[in-house]
Amino acid sequence: MAHINIEVSAMMKNISLWFVLGLMVSAPAAAAMNVFSCEPEWAELVRELGGDKVSVTSATTALQDPHRVEARPSLIAKVRKADLVICSGAELEVGWLPMLLRQAGNGAVMPGRDGYIEVATLVDRLDIPKTLDRSDGDVHASGNPHVHLDPRNILAISHVVMRRLVMLDSANAVFYQQRQRDFAERWQQAILRWQLQGAQLKGVRVVVHHQDWAYLFQWLGVEIAGTLEPKPGLPTTAGHVVELKNTLAKSPARMIVHAAYQSDRAAQRMSQLSGIPVVVLPYTVGGDDKSVDLFTLFDVTLQRLTGDSR
Numbered sequence: 001m002a003h004i005n006i007e008v009s010a011m012m013k014n015i016s017l018w019f020v021l022g023l024m025v026s027a028p029a030a031a032a033m034n035v036f037s038c039e040p041e042w043a044e045l046v047r048e049l050g051g052d053k054v055s056v057t058s059a060t061t062a063l064q065d066p067h068r069v070e071a072r073p074s075l076i077a078k079v080r081k082a083d084l085v086i087c088s089g090a091e092l093e094v095g096w097l098p099m100l101l102r103q104a105g106n107g108a109v110m111p112g113r114d115g116y117i118e119v120a121t122l123v124d125r126l127d128i129p130k131t132l133d134r135s136d137g138d139v140h141a142s143g144n145p146h147v148h149l150d151p152r153n154i155l156a157i158s159h160v161v162m163r164r165l166v167m168l169d170s171a172n173a174v175f176y177q178q179r180q181r182d183f184a185e186r187w188q189q190a191i192l193r194w195q196l197q198g199a200q201l202k203g204v205r206v207v208v209h210h211q212d213w214a215y216l217f218q219w220l221g222v223e224i225a226g227t228l229e230p231k232p233g234l235p236t237t238a239g240h241v242v243e244l245k246n247t248l249a250k251s252p253a254r255m256i257v258h259a260a261y262q263s264d265r266a267a268q269r270m271s272q273l274s275g276i277p278v279v280v281l282p283y284t285v286g287g288d289d290k291s292v293d294l295f296t297l298f299d300v301t302l303q304r305l306t307g308d309s310r
């Protein structure tokens with residue numbers, strides 16, 4: 001009898017051990033925060049700061065025009081379960097984000113709430129129109145929203161994003177703070193490297209497709225010689241092409257730049273007319289094979305602009 005008892009109790013111990021082990025294996029790790037980003041650059045920044053504590057999805061890829069996105073049901077579903085929504089703002093997503101937010105009905109991520117970050121409001125914006133006239137094209141009334149291409153903006157924004165992650169997920173506060181410190185240190189070193197590399201671009205004249213490059217070129221001291229769009233967001237016209245060609249004949253530019261997400265048609269046409277080479281820049285993370293994170297995005301951009309690997 002005693003013998004059996006011992007065996008039974010040993011068995012029970014084993015069962016409870018397996019039960020505990022089973023729980024440990026099957027218990028989900030602390031649920032990661034769901035982050036919905038409108039653009040790849042902010043998704044990457046959140047990944048840098050949040051590591052495995054965040055599950056990040058981007059509404060757009062680098063090959064999509066962030067001005068024009070369809071508010072698909074799959075995107076609405078993602079906003080619905082998001083703990084944090086992060087977007088450029090300043091009207092970049094005016095054609096689709098308000099609709100997504102309305103349809104998702106997730107109060108925690110509505111503008112003004114802790115779960116909503118409008119990045120462009122965190123930095124000094126360029127190109128704020130003095131007067132607003134919609135006949136001037138698809139003007140960004142709150143200024144230029146393409147703020148991520150000045151790396152100093154990314155650094156400033158990383159502080160705000162970190163603080164927001166801490167606010168929403170205070171259990172991991174120290175984790176986010178440490179990752180932000182580490183990111184900021186590496187980022188500041190990289191900025192110095194890029195500035196050194198980009199010094200040769202000071203005063204260089206460049207034709208752009210759209211004003212996506214205002215922050216990048218202001219930082220580098222590059223001069224914008226003209227835009228292929230006659231007015232922001234509008235396709236180029238024959239008249240505008242001639243006008244720009246004449247301008248460039250008088251004061252030439254070194255290159256014609258367009259983003260990976262833009263058609264190269266207008267740039268190639270201007271290149272044929274003017275003899276100025278076209279340079280495609282990734283614009284954001286994923287814009288080409290090498291731009292796999294924020295660091296390589298700037299590495300590639302500087303390489304292309306300086307001709308190091310054009």
Ligand SMILES: [Zn+2]
Nearest residue numbers: 067210211212
């Ligand atoms: Zn724009």
